[in-house]
Amino acid sequence: MNKLEGSVIVPREAVNSVPEDYPDLATYYDALWHDLKNKYLKSKKIRDLDECIQIIQKAANETPQDHPDLAVRLGHLGDGIWTRYLATDATDDLIEAIRVRQKVVDKTPEDHPDFAIRLHRFTDGIWERYIRIDAMDDLIESIENMEKVVDKTPENHPELALLLSDLGDCIWEKYLKTKATDDLERAIQLGQNTVNHIPEDDPHYAKYLNILGVRYKARYIEFGAMTDLEEAIQFEQKAIDRSPRDYEYQWEILYELGNSYYFKFLKTKEVANLEKASQITQRTLDKLPPENHPNQAPFLSSLGTDLWKRYLETKAMTNVEQAIRVGQRAVELTPEKDPNKAHRSYNLAIHLMGKFTATNTMIDLDNSLRTIQQAIDNAAPNNPERTTWLYYFAIGLEHKVKKTGATEDIERFIQVMQEALDGLPEDNLPGWAIWANYLGAFHMKKYVKTGAIPDIEEAVQLIRKANDKIPRDHPERILILQNLGNSFFERYSKTNDVADLDTAIQIEQETVSMTPKDHPGRIGLFRNFANSLIERFLNTNATVDLEEAIRIGREAIDGIPKDDPSRTELLGDIDM
Numbered sequence: 186m187n188k189l190e191g192s193v194i195v196p197r198e199a200v201n202s203v204p205e206d207y208p209d210l211a212t213y214y215d216a217l218w219h220d221l222k223n224k225y226l227k228s229k230k231i232r233d234l235d236e237c238i239q240i241i242q243k244a245a246n247e248t249p250q251d252h253p254d255l256a257v258r259l260g261h262l263g264d265g266i267w268t269r270y271l272a273t274d275a276t277d278d279l280i281e282a283i284r285v286r287q288k289v290v291d292k293t294p295e296d297h298p299d300f301a302i303r304l305h306r307f308t309d310g311i312w313e314r315y316i317r318i319d320a321m322d323d324l325i326e327s328i329e330n331m332e333k334v335v336d337k338t339p340e341n342h343p344e345l346a347l348l349l350s351d352l353g354d355c356i357w358e359k360y361l362k363t364k365a366t367d368d369l370e371r372a373i374q375l376g377q378n379t380v381n382h383i384p385e386d387d388p389h390y391a392k393y394l395n396i397l398g399v400r401y402k403a404r405y406i407e408f409g410a411m412t413d414l415e416e417a418i419q420f421e422q423k424a425i426d427r428s429p430r431d432y433e434y435q436w437e438i439l440y441e442l443g444n445s446y447y448f449k450f451l452k453t454k455e456v457a458n459l460e461k462a463s464q465i466t467q468r469t470l471d472k473l474p475p476e477n478h479p480n481q482a483p484f485l486s487s488l489g490t491d492l493w494k495r496y497l498e499t500k501a502m503t504n505v506e507q508a509i510r511v512g513q514r515a516v517e518l519t520p521e522k523d524p525n526k527a528h529r530s531y532n533l534a535i536h537l538m539g540k541f542t543a544t545n546t547m548i549d550l551d552n553s554l555r556t557i558q559q560a561i562d563n564a565a566p567n568n569p570e571r572t573t574w575l576y577y578f579a580i581g582l583e584h585k586v587k588k589t590g591a592t593e594d595i596e597r598f599i600q601v602m603q604e605a606l607d608g609l610p611e612d613n614l615p616g617w618a619i620w621a622n623y624l625g626a627f628h629m630k631k632y633v634k635t636g637a638i639p640d641i642e643e644a645v646q647l648i649r650k651a652n653d654k655i656p657r658d659h660p661e662r663i664l665i666l667q668n669l670g671n672s673f674f675e676r677y678s679k680t681n682d683v684a685d686l687d688t689a690i691q692i693e694q695e696t697v698s699m700t701p702k703d704h705p706g707r708i709g710l711f712r713n714f715a716n717s718l719i720e721r722f723l724n725t726n727a728t729v730d731l732e733e734a735i736r737i738g739r740e741a742i743d744g745i746p747k748d749d750p751s752r753t754e755l756l757g758d759i760d761m
Contacts, residue, residue: 193217193220193221193224196213196216196217196220197217199213199216199217200213200214200217200240210247211243211244211245211247211248211254211258214240214241214243214244214247215241215244215254215258217240218237218240218241218244218261221233221236221237221240222237222265225237231269231272231273234265234268234269234272235269237265238262238265238266238269241258241261241262241265242262244258244261245258245259245262255292256289256292256293256303259285259286259288259289259292260286260289260303260306262285263282263285263286263289263306263307264306266278266281266282266285267282267286267306267309267310270282270313276317279310279313279314279317282310283307283310283311283314286303286306286307286310287307289303289306289307290303290304290307295337300337301333301334301337301338301348302344304330304333304334304337305330305331305334305348305351307330308326308327308330308331308334308351311323311326311327311330312327312355315327315358321362324355324358324359324362325359327355328352328355328356328359331348331351331352331355332352334348334352335348335349335352345382346379346382346383346387346393349375349378349379349382350375350376350379350393350396352375353371353372353375353376353378353379353396356368356371356372356375357372357400360372360403364407366407369400369403369404369407370404372400373397373400373401373404376393376396376397376400377397379393379396379397380393380394380397385427388429388432390427391424391425391427391428391432391434391435391438392424392434394420394421394423394424394427395420395421395424395434395437395438395441397420398416398417398418398419398420398421398424398441398442398445399417399421399441401413401414401416401417401420402414402417402441402444402445402448405417405448406448409452411452414445414448414449414452417441417445418442418445418446418449421438421441421442421445422442424438424442425438425439425442433474435472436469436472436473436474436484437480437484439465439466439468439469439472440466440469440484440487440488442465443462443463443465443466443468443469444462444491446458446459446461446462446465447459447462447491447495449462450462451498459495459499462495463503463504466488466492466507469488470507470511473485476518481518482515482518482519482525482529483515483525485511485512485514485515485518486512486515486525486528486529486532488511489507489508489509489511489512489515489532489533489536490508490532492504492505492507492508492511493505493508493532493535493536493539496508496536496539497539500543502540502543505536505539505540505543506540508536509533509536509537509540512529512532512533512536513533515529515533516529516530516533516556521563524565526563527559527560527561527563527564527565527568527570527574528560528570530556530557530559530560530563531556531557531560531570531574531577533556534553534554534556534557534560534577534581535553535557535577537549537550537552537553537556538550538553538577538580538581538584540553541553541584547588550581550584550585550588553581554578554581554582554585557574557577557578557581558578560574561574561575561578571608572605572608572609575601575602575604575605575608576602576605576620578601578605579598579601579602579605579623582594582597582598582601583598583627586598586627586630592631592634592635595627595630595631595634596631598627599624599627599628599631602620602623602624602627603624605620606620606621606624611654614654614655614656615654615655615656615659615661617651617654618650618651618652618654618655618659618661618665619651619655619661619665621647621648621650621651621654622647622648622651622652622655622661622664622665622668624647625643625644625645625646625647625648625651625668625672626644626648626668628640628641628643628644628647629641629644629648629668629671629672629675632644632675633675636679638679641672641675641676641679642676644668644672644675645669645672645673645676648665648668648669648672649669651665651669652665652666652669662699663696663699663700663704663706663710664706666692666693666695666696666699667693667696667706667709667710667713669692670689670690670692670693670696670713670714670717671689671713673685673686673688673689673692674686674689674713674717674720677689683721683724686717686720686721686724687721689717690714690717690718690721693710693713693714693717694714696710696714697710697711697714697737711737711738711740712738714734714737715734715735715737715738716734718730718731718733718734718737719731719734722734
């Protein structure tokens with residue numbers, strides 16, 4: 186028998202020796218609970234905690250409802266169940282801890298010296314339930330309870346800063362949900378009060394400064410007042426200055442400070458602010474938490490997204506390289522079964538695609554395609570983002586087709602884009618029509634490569650349906666009509682069915698009539714229309730088609746600057 190087990194023999198025997206109808210049996214259970222609690226604190230074994238809970242439950246059961254110790258014993262019971270919940274994440278324990286702590290609060294008068302602390306503990310459970318199930322009622326109840334806790338806490342209480350911080354966190358969360366300006370203002374006020382009530386040598390002083398800075402930055406983002414951004418930088422910089430060199434959350438503060446300087450660059454366009462943001466970001470990367478830290482993967486994912494935004498603004502390759510590096514690490518650190526792995530893989534794929542767009546290097550494109558495939562494979566079938574990811578996968582495959590021209594890449598595009606289209610409701614317009622046209626164009630591309638009639642038939646069907654669904658005044662309709670006319674002409678070229686040629690001409694005439702003079706594809710549209718008219722002239726010898734083709738060519742020339750090489754080329758076509 187070890188010492189820990191020996192420490193509870195006497196109190197356990199004392200309980201066993203007392204008759205069950207003994208009027209003060211609860212006191213014996215209470216004494217045994219104290220010894221069992223000490224045993225658990227040393228052993229940290231769940232079975233010891235289970236026994237603690239069991240015994241203090243008996244103590245509470247044996248305590249009369251009007252006894253002054255009932256609230257205390259129920260409080261111990263709630264604390265035990267809460268401790269087990271934190272250790273096991275068992276939902277039943279969370280529910281039971283809330284129920285027991287509610288009884289403790291109900292039995293405690295508001296003028297009782299422990300009312301605030303008991304209400305605070307009860308609210309911990311409500312807040313935890315909110316985090317788990319995202320019920321707005323729990324958030325509102327947390328705020329109302331914490332308001333009362335703060336009101337009942339003396340100004341000189343050593344825990345007041347923590348309580349103010351908790352209330353501020355609840356109201357900040359409500360602001361993030363509702364974007365209500367009053368909540369943002371209150372969250373800032375409470376953040377300031379927290380900082381005012383905590384000594385500067387407190388180990389958490391830097392954390393509270395950073396929180397306050399983040400809230401000022403949120404107000405800057407909301408309203409654009411430069412004074413708020415300057416306040417954010419001031420508090421975040423002070424948080425860095427006041428944090429110990431080995432402070433475990435220094436990376437979070439550096440991250441926020443770097444972001445603030447980047448926002449300042451966007452506002453002022455002063456390169457010095459961008460350079461400052463980049464320097465701080467590098468310091469952030471140097472201060473990352475250990476790999477087993479639960480926040481490292483989500484933090485790296487957020488940092489990668491921010492670096493990507495900087496790249497889009499500045500086109501600085503160092504930003505996209507850093508975004509890729511930290512994004513890769515975020516994916517590597519995310520467990521396979523974590524639902525966030527798919528989203529982080531998708532973000533990484535987008536960053537790799539951005540690098541490809543800048544470098545035109547095949548290895549970057551292949552890496553992007555491989556990564557987005559992993560995201561899709563890891564996504565749950567009902568993941569609402571999966572359809573969008575398939576679409577962007579198809580865009581990447583289009584880049585590959587442009588590089589290789591390979592039929593297998595065209596077929597892969599069609600497969601992926603068809604799956605994306607199947608996941609988009611047909612009434613999701615104009616998106617469905619644009620995607621259907623995109624897919625139809627690739628069926629036509631495959632037909633040109635292989636001559637397979639089913640592909641041109643599928644192209645005609647998809648693009649015709651896209652044209653039927655797209656709003657008449659939508660700017661994408663010109664491209665859809667162009668593809669529809671081309672698909673009918675391609676089918677005519679294969680079957681010699683004059684009806685398809687007539688339909689192509691009719692569509693091309695409508696396309697030309699609605700195309701603005703400054704449209705970048707206008708010359709090609711006019712040329713297609715003229716070529717179709719000439720083809721019908723060659724079949725029917727109808728002079729009217731030849732004359733119309735010449736007229737269309739001349740109209741196209743009128744819209745071309747005299748020094749544009751395409752003007753000379755088109756003049757040559759008309760002369761022929």
